[in-house]
Structure formats: C-alpha cells, structure tokens
Amino acid sequence: MDFFVLNLLNGISFGMLLFLIASGMSIVMGLMGIVNLAHGALYMVGAYVGWTIAVHYGLNFGLAIFLGGLSAGLVGLMMERAFLRRLYKQPNEQVLLTFGFVYILTNLCIWIWGGGPRLAFTAPGLSGLIQLGGMSYPITRIAIAISGVVVAIVLWWLQDKTRFGAMIRAGMDHKEMTMGLGINLERVFMFTFFLAAFIAGIAGVIGAQLLGAYSGLSIDTLLFALIVVIVGGMGSVQGALLGAILIGIIDAFGRAMFPEFSMFTMYLVMIIILMARPKGLLGRRA
C-alpha cells in the first residue's frame, strides 16, 4: 500500500512540475501557432536567476520566484518583439530561430554563472518531511504540487473565463475577423508570449528545488515539455495538466517497477497517445 501511495505522490508531484514546465509552451504552440524550442532555455534562465536570488543572496523565495519569472518573461518578450512576430505561421523558421536561442541563452548562462551546476535547494520552511498516515513524505514535493495546481487554476481562469482569453482564442480561430472587431492582436500575442515565458521562469525557480540549475536544463526540460504538449494536446491548459500528471504517474511507476525500461516509458505513452489521438488527449481543434 505504501509503495502504491508513495509512487502515486511521486508521480503527481513530478507531474505537476512537468505541467509547470510545459503549460507555457502549450499555450504558445496551440494558441499562437509558435513552435518555441527555446521554452526550456527560458525555464533555465528562471532557474539560474531564482538560485541567485534565493541561495546566493539569501533573499525571499517569493521574490526569487517573481524575479525568475520576470527575467524569463523579459527575455521571451525580446524574442517575440525582435524576431518571432515577423515569423507567424512560418514553423520552419520558428524552429530554426528558437533553437538558435537555445544555444545563445545556454551560453549566456554559462558565461554569467559558469559551467558548474547549481545545487537543488529547498525554500525556507519547506524542508523536512510531513507525516501522511504511516509514512513520511518531503514537504518540498508537496509544495511543488500545490504550486502546479495554483498555476493551473490561474491559467484556466485566464484562458476560459476572461475577455483576454477569449481574444486569444478568437485571434487564433479567425485572425482577420478578430482584428476587424478592433482588437489589437499584436499586443495580445505579445502579452501571451510574455506570460508563457514568465510561467517558464517561475517553473524554473520552483523546479530548481528538485532539479537544480545547470546549462543542460534547456534541452532536458524541452524534451519534457514536448512530451507533455504532445500527450495533453496543444493550446489547452486542461490538456497540459492531464498529460503532465499522466506522464508523471506512469514514469514514477515505470521507474519503480521496471527500472530497466525507465528510459522509454514516457516515450511509450507518447507513442500510444499519438496513435490513438493524434491531437493529444485534450488538444484544441483548429
């Protein structure tokens, strides 16, 4: 029983981290049609900045989350304003450009923080274990899961319950008609890209409690994000959430029960989902 509950908790907490990593990418890919391969690099920027604020300067963890998100958001904003806005509906160019940014941002981080890794850290007040029934569980992991739930609720509300979310969805469905209604779509897309990068940044700070900060994060997290987006479906907060939790739980049980196959359990799920539902579990219809 403990084994089952423990792995379920492990799966959910890691899944929520995957959601934090992937949700911004899903929004940008599904709603704006931008394939942003630099999403993992934006996560990495957030992780490094967060580490610097929380560990190096020993400042408030909340401030670290905000500044990590803001740094990544501003980098994302620069990418969108200077480059990507000229490349809407040009996926090949977007892929090449954003992958170029992976190298640029990775090397900038190495230049600023050096090649050595920064250790995973625990936010003050979140260290130690909590008793759950007859077993103990790290508080950090529960805090990560709760952070994911909060971000999911905010994003769902923003996307489905606000005028801003409606403008984004309308813009993707019929760009000309939406503009004809007097909506400044360029500004809407700019804010959406900033928001996605901001979420990647805060995910970087929150995730640094488990993964630390290092230059390989840009690619490692990109892979996670792509898998979650493919499984959950593009452009849907609910899809990203469902995909992330599913991947997290299957990965946890796969590693615990069949460790020799753990290298590809995630990919196996992705293949099966792609075969059964090419748009992902809750992918947004065009």
Next chain:
Amino acid sequence: MKGRKFLSSVGKHWLVLILILGTLLLMTSCVPGAPAPPAEPIKIGAILDFTGFVSDWGPKCKAGMELALEEANYEVAGRPIEFIAEDGASDPTTSLEKLKKLVERDNVHISLGPLLGDCHLAVADYAVENKVLMAALYNGMTELAPKHNWVIFPTTCYAQTIPMGWYAYDVLGYRTMVTVGSDFTAGWDYVNGAADAFKERGGTVIQQIWTDMATADYAPYLATVQKADCVMHMIAGIMQAERFELQYLDSGIGMPTIHLTQDGHHTPPVLVDYGDKVLGIIGESSYLPTLDTPVNNAFAAAMEAKTGMKPGGEEVNSYVVTKVILAALEATGGDDSFDKLWPAVLAVKMETPQGPVSFDQNGVALTDMYVSQVQKINGEYVLVPIKIYPPVTDPRL
C-alpha cells in the same frame, strides 16, 4: 603585339630572378652554422566534453592539460607542442568523429580522452587500427586494457572502487548493502568493483538498482530501496549525482550512504553549496586536494592561480596524464610514433600530486587509492583521506 613581347620579356626576367633567389635560399640553408629550420610540432589531441552530459568536465580537464604544457613551455625534446582540443559532447558518435578528425586531418598520434566509458568503447577499434595512443582520463573500462594502446588513469573503473568494498566491511562493519548505480558501462564496473569486494569479505548485496542516466526524479527508485546497513551509490555526472544525493537525503530513508567516485562529485565548489548536508559522508576517491605533499601543494597552488578554484579529480588526472605523455616523449627524443611512445609510457615512474605513479604492462596506472570523508576544517568543507590503500590491480586482467 609589342605589349605582349614586352610582358613576355619581363616575365622571363622575373623567372630568372626567382630561380636565382630560390637557389641562394637553398644554398644558405645547407651552409653549416646557418639557423636550422624550425622543428615540426608534436601534435597532442584531446577529446573533452564542453557540451553534453559531463560538460563541466571539459574546461577542468583542459585547464589541467594546459598547466602541464605551460610548465613544459609547450616544448618537449626540442620540438614545439601543438595542443588541439575537441568537444566530444559526451557522445560516442561525436567522439569517434572527433578522433577521426584529429588523426586524419590534424595528423595526431596521441589523444587524451574522450572522457566517458561508452565513448572509450566507441573509439577503441579505430584507435587500434590507426595506432593512436589513447588516454582514459577518469578511469577506463577493463576491456580497453588488452588493446595495449590505452593509458588508463588512475586505474580501471572496476579496480577503482575495490578498496571501498573492503573498507565498508572491514572498518565500517556493514554486512548488508543496497547499491544504486547509473545504468551504463562504467557505472556497472564502478558499482560492481566495490560490491564484489564487499561480497568477497563476506557481505551481502541485497539489492542493486540501476538508474537511467538522464533521470530527473529519483524518488521512484528511492521508493523501492530495501532495508540494509548502507546504500552505496555511483551516479554518473555531477548534476545527476548531486540530484540523487539531495533527493536521497530529503527522502527520509536515513540509511548511511557510501559515495563512489566521491572526489568527482564532492568537488570544492560543490561542497561549499552543500554546506552541512553531506558532512561526514564517506566515499572513495582517486585524488584529494587536501593531500599534504610538496608536489600536491605546488600543483594545487598553481591550479588555483590559473583557474581561481581548488582542483579536483578532472584537473589533476589530466595534468598527470599530460605529464606522463611529456615524460615519455622526452624519453623517445620527441618521437611520437606509437611503437616508440608506448613502451616509453609504460616505463614512466613519477611523483605526482596523487602520489607515486607507475604503469603495469597493460597501460593501467598504479596509484594510491583513498577512502575519503567530508569534514569541516577551519570553517571550510573539504574531502580528507581517512585511509590510504596501496595500488590495487584489476583482478579481471
């Protein structure tokens, strides 16, 4: 027509002039006492990892090699040294491509690296076919030794951890053990070297867990750990090793740990970040910056002056192997052909920052081996030797 004739006549004059100048130059160079033409440089290649899984190793290894070359003033036996470092990207295919480039385009006969065990195996056949002297800078697979063209330093992966298995049983008094290791060729050898030695003394390994190299979350593996006297782990890659260690400490499992290849993971800057978390943890190391010998003190000071950081295993191994190659080149009078260089390498004996170093007939180094512990001395977190074992040879050779 006149113009063409004129040009033709000028051309003839130029031709004659060039011929005269060429002849004069040739004669001058043959005159006794004239300055000799500069000697051809000896090219030393290196395949390090500046990107990829162990990208943090590359710059450190390069710094160690450069220090050794700087001390030799980039010259050996009257020949200048050209040092060419390539990025193997922690990838077997890339490492092989880079070795081919070094050999076929740069005409290199010596390659320091690649760094990882699977990359070693990927380049091994090509290196034998092309008579390249190779160096495994952070242990090597036992399978490389019979090829007789690899300098394996400080020893094989398997032999490296044998003393730790003995120490766990004899001194720490453990009788049961769980091992956790990275699921790749060298990971298996590191773990099994210590596990087999532990069993040989009478201990029992009750569980072996092999983890995916790119694991982000070790919690699912930790959920399966059975009760034992200790958990011995070897997780490849500094980031992965730290991630595992921190997640283990946070998991509340609470069994004591033994850290294989501790010097590669508990490096001086990492220990600063860890703080008290890993205080007292025991492991196995091939080098300790705290070794108080004149050679090590001089090396550590020079390395710190060069990089601003205290050296770890990557720097020292690269430094020592480069020193060994330079000593062998000196012995051959600067002949870097494999047939001359290999026996010269095997004959090298020198005092190094790690202690005395010599080689067996397979090219495997014989060095002292250390059981180490994280301690806090004068407010500084350091790895200190708590037991020194004389060189251990690989029983599988």
